[in-house]
Amino acid sequence: MRAGPPPPTRPAAPTEVSRRALVAAVAGVLVFTASAFVAVRHLRDAFAPGPMSLGRLVVGSVVLGLLLLASRSWRPMSARDWVATSAAGVLLFGVYNIAINAGAGRVDAGTAALVNQTAPAVIALLAVVVLRERLSRSAVLGTALAFGGVATIALGxxxxxxxxxxxxxxxxxxxxxxxxxAVVEKPLVARVPALQLTWVACTVGAVACLPFAAALHAEVRAASASDLGWLVFLGVGPTAVAFAAFAFALRSMDASALGTTTYLVPPLAIAMSWVALGETPPGSAYLGGALSLVGVALAQRTGRGSRDPGPSHPDPARDRTTSHD
Structure with a gap:
């Protein structure tokens, strides 16, 4: 689930029942996102990174498409929006999934989650160059800490x-x-419904991974029922259900507040990986991960100075969905 959420609006005050539903939705986003790293580790011997990405995205596209049909929220898109959404889909779903599948196949799930959590700091840097935003001194420090943390992990x-x-x-x-x-997608989230945007991007990502179709077919035939179940889970859980839960949660809480909950993803991934796979990150990953999380928190909390006049759009560094993995 790597497409941006809908434009933030003033959250409605939740009732007691909706509060419980909200807690369940947030918990679902975190658990599904963290479990994706564990699932990739589990499947690393059964599926290569490319075929794994294609299988996951095909399943996710089907589930998201059914949700989109049920919502009846389709809105016409301009040719420019189609091009931008397609570019975002290739990056957010195609390239991202192949890279994270390959990386998580070589390091433990906790380390993969810790390094992946630096994405908001990268967005902050790109926003300066592409979107002409200004960073405060605290944000500069936070970004430096985030990458210092990654450097610590890499040195170890x-x-x-x-x-x-x-x-x-x-x-x-x-x-x-x-x-x-996310930066490419930023202007789109104010014009295109979130579910529609995610489905199109996910489908484009799947199409981009079609060169792995023959390999996926061969690996599916050789895979066990358990491995096939994990592959389907990657498409249904972290890609489709987590996105729906995120969209539901945004109705009752600020996107920035929801975004801060993603700091729980690495600890959850570490715990799940220890229970399911008997893996724990090396010592350098704990130190580097702590530096990265502190840095990302600084970059997100105070990361925006003023920007050039223009349309107001949600900030992907704050409104980031994490089921991207």
């Missing part, structure tokens, strides 16, 4: 004792692909 991995440097760099590449896609 480069020793060959505490992980895999190539895996860390692939996870970082995934974060960059997501960030570029």
């Amino acid at each position: 991995a480069s020793s060959g004792v505490e992980g895999d440097l190539v895996g860390v760099l692939l996870c970082l590449a995934a974060a960059f692909a997501y960030a570029v896609g």
Whole structure:
């Protein structure tokens, strides 16, 4: 689920029943997002990164398409919007998934989640260049801390004792692909319904992965029922259900507040990975991850100065969905 949420509006005051539903929705987003890293680790021997991406995106596209049909929320898109959405889909769903699948196949799920969490800091940097936004001093410090944390993880991995440097760099590449896609997508979220935007982007991502169709067919035939179940889970849970839960949660809470809950994803991924796979991150990942999370928090909390006059759009560095993984 790597497409941006709808434009933020004033949240409605939740009732007691809707509060429980809201808590369940937020918990669903976090659990599904964290579990995606564990699922990728589990499937690394059964599916190569490309075929795994195609299988997940096909399932996600079907489920999101059914949700879109049920919502009847389709809105006509201009040719320019189709081009931008397609570019975002290739990056957010195609390139991101292939890179994170390859990276998470080489490092533990917790390390992959920690490195991936730097995406908002990358978005902040890109927003300066592409969207002409200004960063405060605190945001500059936060961005530096975030990348210092990744450097700490990478240095530990480069020793060959505490992980895999190539895996860390692939996870970082995934974060960059997501960030570029989010910046491309930013103007669209004010004009295109969120569910429609996500379905189109996911479908484009699946089409971009079609060169892996033959390999996916062969790997599906050789896979166990359990592995096929995990592949379907990646498409249904982190891609489709998590997005629907995120969209539901946005109705009752600010996007920025919802975005801060994503800091729980790495600890959840570490715990799930330890229980399901018996894996824990190396020591350098804990230190580097802590630096990265503190840096991202600073970049998101105070990351925006004034910008050039223009249309107001949601900030993807704050409104970031995390089921992208």
